[in-house]
Amino acid sequence: xxxxxxxxxxxxxxxxxxxxxxxxxxxxxxxxxxxxxxxxxxxxxxxxxxxxxxxxxxxxxxxxxxxxxxxxxxxxxxxxxxxxxxxxxxxxxxxxxxxxxxxxxxxxxxxxxxxxxxxxxxxxxxxxxxxxxxxxxxxxxxxxxxxxxxxxxxxxxxxxxxxxxxxxxxxxxxxxxxxxxxxxxxxxxxxxxxxxxxxxxxxxxxxxxxxxxxxxxxxxxxxxxxxxxxxxxxxxxxxxxxxxxxxxx
Amino acid sequence: xxxxxxxxxxxxxxxxxxxxxxxxxxxxxxxxxxxxxxxxxxxxxxxxxxxxxxxxxxxxxxxxxxxxxxxxxxxxxxxxxxxxxxxxxxxxxxxxxxxxxxxxxxxxxxxxxxxxxxxxxxxxxxxxxxxxxxxxxxxxxxxxxxxxxxxxxxxxxxxxxxxxxxxxxxxxxxxxxxxxxxxxxxxxxxxxxxxxxxxxxxxxxxxx
Numbered sequence: 080x081x082x083x084x085x086x087x088x089x090x091x092x093x094x095x096x097x098x099x100x101x102x103x104x105x106x107x108x109x110x111x112x113x114x115x116x117x118x119x120x121x122x123x124x125x126x127x128x129x130x131x132x133x134x135x136x137x138x139x140x141x142x143x144x145x146x147x148x149x150x151x152x153x154x155x156x157x158x159x160x161x162x163x164x165x166x167x168x169x170x171x172x173x174x175x176x177x178x179x180x181x182x183x184x185x186x187x188x189x190x191x192x193x194x195x196x197x198x199x200x201x202x203x204x205x206x207x208x209x210x211x212x213x214x215x216x217x218x219x220x221x222x223x224x225x226x227x228x229x230x231x232x233x234x235x236x237x238x239x240x241x242x243x244x245x246x247x248x249x250x251x252x253x254x255x256x257x258x259x260x261x262x263x264x265x266x267x268x269x270x271x272x273x274x275x276x277x278x279x280x281x282x283x284x285x286x287x288x289x290x291x292x293x294x295x296x297x298x299x300x301x302x303x304x305x306x307x308x309x310x311x312x313x314x315x316x317x318x319x320x321x322x323x324x325x326x327x328x
Numbered sequence: 329x330x331x332x333x334x335x336x337x338x339x340x341x342x343x344x345x346x347x348x349x350x351x352x353x354x355x356x357x358x359x360x361x362x363x364x365x366x367x368x369x370x371x372x373x374x375x376x377x378x379x380x381x382x383x384x385x386x387x388x389x390x391x392x393x394x395x396x397x398x399x400x401x402x403x404x405x406x407x408x409x410x411x412x413x414x415x416x417x418x419x420x421x422x423x424x425x426x427x428x429x430x431x432x433x434x435x436x437x438x439x440x441x442x443x444x445x446x447x448x449x450x451x452x453x454x455x456x457x458x459x460x461x462x463x464x465x466x467x468x469x470x471x472x473x474x475x476x477x478x479x480x481x482x483x484x485x486x487x488x489x490x491x492x493x494x495x496x497x498x499x500x501x502x503x504x505x506x507x508x509x510x511x512x513x514x515x516x517x518x519x520x521x522x523x524x525x526x527x528x529x530x531x532x533x534x535x536x
Contacts, residue, residue: 193490
């Protein structure tokens with residue numbers, strides 16, 4: 080059904096500093112679906128996530144992206160966030176001097192303003208924060224820490240999923256969320272993503288390895304190679320990649 | 329008690345003498361629209377004297393901000409710390425000069441000086457000249473100066489969470505200035521000055 084479509088990418092070409100990375104990507108994602116995008120290093124996986132989130136350094140040269148019927152390419156990164164897109168960064172950025180509380184308060188209230196709502200009351204905000212931090216097993220004292228400064232790899236990724244839980248996006252894009260995680264952290268992160276998933280939402284899980292996909296089970300698997308999707312199949316493709324390697328797909 | 333000086337247009341010349349065992353603490357604030365020439369001559373005159381001289385400046389127009397600090401360590405066991413942080417936009421011009429002199433007798437001195445700047449426009453100019461002159465041999469001294477721009481990776485990260493570009497820049501600049509403002513003891517005054525910074529920062533961003 081056409082109105083089930085959340086995201087529709089057609090003929091997407093994108094470059095950074097005049098180097099073309101995405102060379103014609105087509106991808107349709109419906110409500111309730113989890114898509115895995117797998118591929119070797121340098122295939123364009125992170126570029127795809129950056130273009131979806133609207134990173135200014137990337138230029139879309141051709142094609143279109145529609146999100147819930149809106150032209151995503153005309154929207155700023157913050158407008159995309161308000162519309163319900165969330166990118167979990169492969170390398171979450173450190174912001175010295177800005178505490179997680181202040182960062183999230185600004186973000187949550189910007190979302191509310193974008194939707195014509197009043198700012199959240201201080202007490203309600205703190206309650207929401209405590210609840211979502213517990214959800215990803217972040218210690219309460221992290222609320223006062225500067226965003227990602229001095230965090231371990233696992234703490235940074237849990238902080239990403241915490242932010243995702245706070246903002247409750249319709250489309251979550253997880254860019255190499257498994258990189259640098261031990262099994263325990265991986266399980267916490269994956270459980271978080273699974274718990275946030277509903278039939279009204281969708282997720283794109285970008286990864287090099289099959290490991291994360293044992294915890295977050297995809298409905299559709301795509302292989303991205305040299306800026307194009309070269310194969311699309313069900314979750315059985317993950318095992319095939321593991322067996323044959325990307326060279327033989 | 330830290331003395332807070334809201335610098336006004338024009339000259340500010342001040343000689344500060346700190347007797348042994350005492351401390352001179354000062355925070356200088358320069359808001360937009362103010363061109364000034366600040367000269368501080370700080371003398372640590374007795375053993376165990378201390379000085380904490382901090383400052384924050386923000387300019388977004390045609391301002392000329394000159395700040396010159398001479399810090400004299402004359403006797404042993406004196407400590408000094410200087411931290412100046414500033415934001416320069418528009419066609420403003422900032423000159424920072426800071427000199428720490430440690431006399432031969434001033435053993436066990438600890439003296440630190442930092443000056444960090446954010447440039448908001450190609451038309452703004454910052455010159456920073458930190459200097460050390462040390463005649464004693466058992467001292468801890470350092471100085472550092474940087475001139476940078478707002479980090480775009482941070483901005484994209486914040487925007488991807490729905491924070492507007494304007495709010496992202498305000499957060500970056502307020503957090504940059506915060507280590508200076510933290511030294512204002514009176515909470516109401518600190519918050520009032522932080523709110524003034526917030527207002528000025530937004531005006532400068534909107535005029536860009």
